[in-house]
Amino acid sequence: MSLKNNTQWLFHFLVFLFIVSLNTHLSEESNTLYSGQSLSGNQTRTSQGGVFELGFFTPGKSQNYYIGIWYKRWSAPDKTVVWVANRNHPISNPFSSELKLLENGNLVLLDQSKNRIWSTNFTLQMANSTIGILLDSGNFVLRGRLDSSSVIWQSFDHPTDTYLPGGKVGFNKLTNEKQILTSWKSSENPGESLFSLELEPNSSHVLLWNGTKPYFTTGVWDGKTFNLIPETTLGPYIKNMRWVSNANESYFTYDAGNPTYLVRFVLGVNGQITEYVLGKDFSEWMHKWYRPTSQCAVYNFCGSFSSCNQDVPICACIEGFGPKNPAVWELDDHSDGCERKTPLECDPNRGNESSDTFVVVANTRFPDNFEGIIAAGKIEECQVACLRNCSCTAYAYDNGCLIWKNALFNLKQFQSSDGSGKDIHVRVASGTGSKKTKTKKNTIWIGLGAMGFVFILSGMVSAIFWRRSKQGRGSALF
CATH class of the missing domain: 2.90.10.10 (Bulb-type lectin domain)
Structure with a gap:
């Protein structure tokens, strides 16, 4: 073999070794974060088998960014995220922020002002002795650089x-x-x-x-x-x-x-x-x-002053109430519940002169935190007892008077064919809603009106009989 051929063979062999070495190095780099290294912007780490990926992401249409782990295999739908580091502390710009493995072994997330947003909260005595590796299990592990069994921190613990x-x-x-x-x-x-x-x-x-x-x-x-x-x-x-x-x-x-x-x-x-x-x-x-x-x-899936049913929408505010936070309500976060559209007019110094009224939530499961009133023998007395107490937010009559104070939670709406539900009367400001319970004040006026009508009708009937009687006596004289 000539010297020229030997030189070409040696050159190709060295190129081959370089490519193998480079591929091996890149393979190690793809799932590993070394001391002093960081991730920013679109940079990621991918597990060795390509199952998971680590980096910055933004959920849905949100403008916030988070460090997370998501499935990469088979391009799982909707970037299915399985772990989030800074879930309660988002950042606004991933390109000026960084996830960095410090030389002391602490993994930190720094925002654009280099403020520490999130960290693993530990330090090691020996510098540059830690690496971070994303495994095919979805677990991100910080371990000793020379001892793979010395796990210092892992996302599976959090x-x-x-x-x-x-x-x-x-x-x-x-x-x-x-x-x-x-x-x-x-x-x-x-x-x-x-x-x-x-x-x-x-x-x-x-x-x-x-x-x-x-x-x-x-x-x-x-x-x-x-x-x-x-x-x-x-x-x-x-x-x-x-x-x-x-x-x-x-x-x-x-x-x-x-x-x-x-x-x-x-x-x-x-x-x-x-x-x-x-x-x-x-x-x-x-x-x-x-x-x-x-x-x-x-x-309490639907929050306060809201009822739950198995139809769509699942959660609905009681009549006279609206979502406290409409934006998150549309995203199916009902934890804030509902609030009154119109404040109550109840004044504890006015006693039963309050002009508040009630809307009926029919066929529902009662909230648990009720207080019983033994003295109320019928529904009208129960209504008046609630009306006179400004902290009373609802009442029901079910073989006795039940009242609720403060917010109502965990109402469940039953189907109309289900006979297990009961009616609860929820306090609202006067003029609110279409399904209202008459207050005692309204009842009195209606009663007085009915009595007046009966009195006038009785007078008219008596006058007619008196007139006919008088006419009869007149006929007998002639």
Whole structure:
């Protein structure tokens, strides 16, 4: 072989080694964030198998930006986001902001003014010893650069609204930190709402909450499934659902049952927990099951002075009331509820002279926080008792007088064919609404009018009889 041929062969070999080295380096770079590196604008990191992507995103038509993780495989519909870092603190410009892994190992999100918006809140003694890696499980992990087993922080310990295979719902017994799901406020706002899913302490029950009120439980875990959600472990999409409890932590976790499908559990803005499945040829995510089966079973889903029904729209303000925040109401965030269109005219110094009236909400489930009035023997007395108390917002008569004070929550509207509902009378300003309950003042005037009519009619009848009687006596004289 000539020297020229040897030189060409060596050159091509070196080019080949360079390309292999470059591809390997780029492959490592694509899912890794090194100390001192940052992400801005459209820059992202993609997991090694191309399942997930990390970067800045904006939900829907919102003008706010967040750092999040979303599905990249099969171009999952609507950029399905599974984790959000700064969910309660959005930024306005991702190109002048950055997600940066500091040399001390802390991962931070800095806005355009270099203010710290979000961070993992820890530092290490040894500089440049940490890397961040996005895994194909959807977990973003900070670990030692030389020791892959030394996990310092991971997104799976801080879930948002999505429960992925390998993720946890539970709590750390050493740090008292919980791994709970908290729903987005709306489809365009990933901020924390009042709906949450968490493990009940000292048990293997999982509960759904709205603030401080539980409204659904998974029931007893028998080692294989929950007795109130047997669908949890049915089907080919998930496997090995298990309860882990030791001296350090207690949690539930599970594995994906089939690598050709994507699976996730989501606590939605409607307060329901849902299992979703996506296949390669699916046009959209498929719902496998959800709980509670009725949105109206979610405690206070529609907010104050609003009623829930299974028709569309699901939430409707009581007559005389309107949404407190119309913009978010249109995005199915009903947590702010409704408010009066016209203020009440009740004056506690005027007693029963208040000109307020009532609208009837028919065929409904009563709110829970009522107060009974034993002295009221009929509905008119119940109405007057409410009218005389300026803090009384509603009354009902159901084998006794019930009144409600302050805001009304958790009304459920039944179908007209369902006989289980009752009528509740909600206080509104005079002149409000079409279905009004007559106040005592109106009743008195109507009663006086009726009595006057009867009196006049009686007088007319008496006059006619007197005149006829007089005419009869006159005929007898002649």
